[in-house]
Amino acid sequence: MPTEVALKPNLNLTPPVVLSPTLAADADVKRLRDAGKAVYHMGFGQAPFPAPARLIEAVQDHAHEKAYLPVAGLPELRNQVAQHQQRLLGTPAEDMDVLVAPGSKLIIYAVQMAVAGDLLLPTPSWVSYAPQATMLGQQVVPVSTQLSNAGIELPADQLDDAIVRARAAGKNPTKLLINYPSNPTGLTIPTDNLKAIAEVCIQHNICIISDEIYGRLTFDGDYRSISEFAPHHTVVTTGLSKHLSLGGWRLGVGTVPKAMTGLFDALSGIASETWSCVTAPIQIAAIDAYAGHDDIERTVSDSATIHKAVTRYLADELNALGIQCFTPQGGFYVWPDFRPLVDTLGEKTPNTSAELTKQLVNEVGIVALPGTAFGEAPDVLKLRLSVCDYDGAEALEYLRALDRPLEASDIQRFAPRVVGGVAGFKQLIETWQ
Ligand SMILES: Cc1ncc(COP(=O)(O)O)c(C=O)c1O
Known part of the structure; x- marks a missing residue:
């Protein structure tokens, strides 16, 4: 037990400032994975693609500076x-x-x-x-x-x-x-x-x-x-x-x-x-x-193509389950609203977004952030899902080998955990019926 020091940090901020929820969710995932649990990580906004070779070389060439x-x-x-x-x-x-x-x-x-x-x-x-x-x-x-x-x-x-x-x-x-x-x-x-x-x-x-x-x-x-x-x-x-x-x-x-x-x-x-x-x-x-190098610009546009495909896939699948999602227009997030679904179901449904995230992680291994982290009232049953839990290098390779536009049916090939996450949502909803 370390000695406690009388000097305390300033904890008087209102509301208190704590570890940023996104970083805290990432720590949760590491803990669960270390314990051997299957996790669908939708909690942290970590873009998945590898650093472009040109930029790695530049860092290496200048490491002595x-x-x-x-x-x-x-x-x-x-x-x-x-x-x-x-x-x-x-x-x-x-x-x-x-x-x-x-x-x-x-x-x-x-x-x-x-x-x-x-x-x-x-x-x-x-x-x-x-x-x-x-x-x-x-x-x-x-x-x-x-x-x-x-x-x-x-x-x-x-x-x-x-x-x-x-x-x-x-x-x-x-x-x-x-x-x-x-x-x-x-x-x-x-x-x-x-x-x-x-x-x-x-x-x-x-x-x-x-x-x-x-x-x-x-x-x-x-x-x-x-x-x-x-x-x-x-x-x-x-x-x-x-x-x-x-x-x-x-x-x-x-x-x-x-x-x-x-x-x-x-x-x-x-x-x-x-x-x-x-x-x-x-x-x-x-x-x-x-x-404006061509190789960098291509990485950016290919990344956007993949983000568009996976976020829209997830939004479409959740909509099909009765969870309302608007069609993503950029970035790598989906913001589902569970209220239309929950309103039609019984007493087993969660009352707050915090309870919903708890059920998701405990019952089906999905890590998500509650709407409250983004300023919503506790009973607004919204979540923020980050759709990045796949190998970005594999996804880029897959896209670049295709001779047609990316389709929803391709997602399983390079982002199986996103598809697994959809199955997890389905499974949790069944427990509410
Ligand atoms: C909306 C938004 N702004 C800013 C940032 C932080 O960006 P940076 O890495 O440049 O500090 C993030 C990172 O998650 C973000 O989602």
Whole structure:
């Protein structure tokens, strides 16, 4: 038994900040697998594809580089990112500054820190946004959304209303955080809604943080950014973690409009007092990741093709079981709503999303995250399913050997645990009947 030390960490944050649920789910899976149990891992957003050979070589070739680099990132990388964003989204490179950081999560945190005031946050939202605001002593102002097969919408009148009411209640909403495509819903924001959100934010002088970490995984090439409609009000964050499956390399980037005078300097100041810089070999490899090489672009588009096939397969199968899922439009998540099914069944059905996730892991070995982790009320029976539990190298090889488009019947060949997960859902539902 270690000696207890009188010095205690600060546990006074409200609500308390605990281990991020996604990382906690990953720890659960390891524990169950170590105990020899069959697990269908739908809890953690870990993109499955191998690191591209070109990038591995670049890291290896530069492993000896050990000096601290400029705080905002290598000039060549920042320039390459600006060009990449201009090609992709049309944002003029000369209108933005680029910040490189060890993950886009830290850039989002730094922007939340640098822009004083409270956070307008759509429900549902990714797990880390609200805890970050809490850690900074800022309040979260919920913004309602509407989900459909057209996407996730933040009705402009409701956003406007949330801002006006929050101000009347003495809060100071200064930032809106949106995520395109969205984790947890797998949906994008329709373009006319992006335009309407931009107008409200410009009118109320709200800083938009647009988390586009899944942007390049928008299916069918339909990626649009709100920065197109509010170029001077939008900080876009992205990085290598999702479309290149390089989460552990910790490379995120943010584009900061020059029009937001002082923000880039404030972010650089925060970076200089905290992370200092991103690892040198990773930054050098990232120059290649943003340069538009054919092999890298092919990896990105093949990854998106596979994510589209597996997420839509899972959504279709769950819909067939009576669990409502909207058709995923990007990223690698499915956001099923069990209420339509449960309403027709008896007393054995769970009452909360936490109870549902517990039943799934205990009865059929499926690890999922409850809707509460994304800001939903406990009795909203929604789950976030991450659809990445397969061998990404095998999946890419399978796709590249095909001389026809990928079909639902192919999923069993390269993602048997996703298919097994569907059988697990079926089995659990039978126990409720
Ligand atoms: C919506 C969203 N934003 C940001 C991140 C973090 O990205 P990064 O690895 O760049 O910090 C994640 C990772 O799961 C995410 O799902």
